[in-house]
Amino acid sequence: MSERVAPVSVIGLGPMGRAVAGAFLDAGHPTTVWNRTASRAEPLVAHGATAAATAADAVADGPLVVACLLDDDAVHAVLDPVPFGSEKTLVNLTSAAPEQARRRAAWARGRGIAYLDGAIMTPTPSIGRPSALVLYSGPEETYRAQGPALASLGGTATYLGEDPGRAAAFDVALLDIFWNSVGGLVHGLALARAEGISGGELAPYAESIFGLLPEMMTRFARQLDDGVHPGERSTIASASAGIEHIIATAETRGIDTGVLTASRSLIRRAEAAGHGADGLSRLASVLAEPAA
Ligand SMILES: NC(=O)c1ccc[n+]([C@@H]2O[C@H](COP(=O)([O-])OP(=O)(O)OC[C@H]3O[C@@H](n4cnc5c(N)ncnc54)[C@H](OP(=O)(O)O)[C@@H]3O)[C@@H](O)[C@H]2O)c1
Structure with missing residues (x-):
């Protein structure tokens, strides 16, 4: 045989x-x-x-x-x-x-x-x-x-x-991206509904947000590998201000803010470490640093 x-x-x-x-x-x-x-x-x-x-x-x-x-x-x-x-x-x-x-x-x-x-x-x-x-x-x-x-x-x-853990390591990293994306997707849907926007109304606009992510993934990956996090497109300081009204709206509507406050605390850590002028890819390296 x-x-x-x-x-x-x-x-x-x-x-x-x-x-x-x-x-x-x-x-x-x-x-x-x-x-x-x-x-x-x-x-x-x-x-x-x-x-x-x-x-x-x-x-x-x-x-x-x-x-x-x-x-x-x-x-x-x-x-x-x-x-x-x-x-x-x-x-x-x-x-x-x-x-x-x-x-x-x-x-x-x-x-x-x-x-x-x-x-x-x-x-x-x-x-x-x-x-x-x-x-x-x-x-x-x-x-x-x-x-x-x-x-x-x-x-x-x-x-x-040869490392037998490497396939599983890719798996957990990729599923990390997946579950965080699902977390954002369902949170946005819940927030929209609380503001009287149906899922069907939101979805076409959400598709354009998801359309941004493949290019961001490639760019952030390169920046992380190179240890360079240019802030010319957007900065951590700007994200710090931008996330506040989203959290405030969710709180007003009684929607769990855990997903958003986790992002806010990471952004604040990055600012406190002096990275406010850097681009968002810097957040990946801050995640791996011990919290103060
Ligand atoms: N489904 C997907 O789309 C998908 C995609 C990628 C990877 N995977 C991975 O593939 C694996 C299998 O997934 P799945 O979708 O086939 O179904 P699953 O629900 O993850 O696993 C079910 C299987 O596990 C058995 N099982 C559970 N506990 C057991 C125990 N204590 N002793 C003996 N057998 C036990 C079940 O037996 P019984 O039938 O007797 O309960 C059944 O054969 C998982 O690790 C999953 O993460 C799945």
């Missing part, structure tokens, strides 16, 4: 685990699946998968074991008791903190298991399709060996280096 269609075992059949198992099946891999709630395996079995009775049986079936569980605690609960035997590779697609990924890699190393950590950056419908993006880190040799099988997940597979 060629490596392209090597047997794969998928542990965890939530929405993403099902998409992952489905993509392996579609690509022709003999696929064994296991899930704590066994009934979730049924549609995949109808599609050609083999359901294992236990996680240990699933691990025994595949030289390549792919875990896609809720979190690192679930990986611990499911895989720690399982004897892996020899010649196994574990690709862990479960979202985790970088330190958890490093600990999981050390755990695998201690058991002679080849280990890659993966972070899936795109939603379930992308899996097996060109729009999928999955980041991997761990031993390059393991990535190269499993590359053909992992290509079944579609799209772009990106190898980020």
Whole structure:
């Protein structure tokens, strides 16, 4: 059997685990699946998968074991008791903190298991399709060996280096951007509604705000990397004044101001450190400085 269609075992059949198992099946891999709630395996079995009775049986079936569980605690609960035997590779697609990924890699190393950590950056419908993006880190040799099988997940597979925590580090940084953006989005919607503006009225204008962000991201990233934060477009001092009336309006309308006051306290810290004339990219370096 060629490596392209090597047997794969998928542990965890939530929405993403099902998409992952489905993509392996579609690509022709003999696929064994296991899930704590066994009934979730049924549609995949109808599609050609083999359901294992236990996680240990699933691990025994595949030289390549792919875990896609809720979190690192679930990986611990499911895989720690399982004897892996020899010649196994574990690709862990479960979202985790970088330190958890490093600990999981050390755990695998201690058991002679080849280990890659993966972070899936795109939603379930992308899996097996060109729009999928999955980041991997761990031993390059393991990535190269499993590359053909992992290509079944579609799209772009990106190898980020030997440090097993690096894929998770990209994941948390990118999700940090995502959740802070979601925080701003829902806060703006709530503030608009409190001022009698419907979501539908606000959305077209909000789209133009979001349209500014890709260029800002690239520019701020460059400025942070270069340690240069020019204030010719806008300054921290100006932001300090500008955020006040937004907080005041939210307070007047009884809307939680936690998201905004966190930004204000960062801006004030930057001003107190003498950075008022700098551009907003300076705030990223101030965040990493200990608060006075
Ligand atoms: N869904 C997405 O769009 C997406 C996108 C990117 C990354 N991810 C990542 O992919 C991973 C899986 O996500 P998901 O969407 O498939 O669903 P999920 O809700 O994050 O995970 C559900 C899976 O975890 C299992 N599980 C939870 N606790 C367990 C425990 N203590 N013991 C055994 N099994 C346990 C569930 O089993 P039961 O069925 O028995 O409850 C189910 O198989 C997560 O780390 C998630 O962050 C998901």
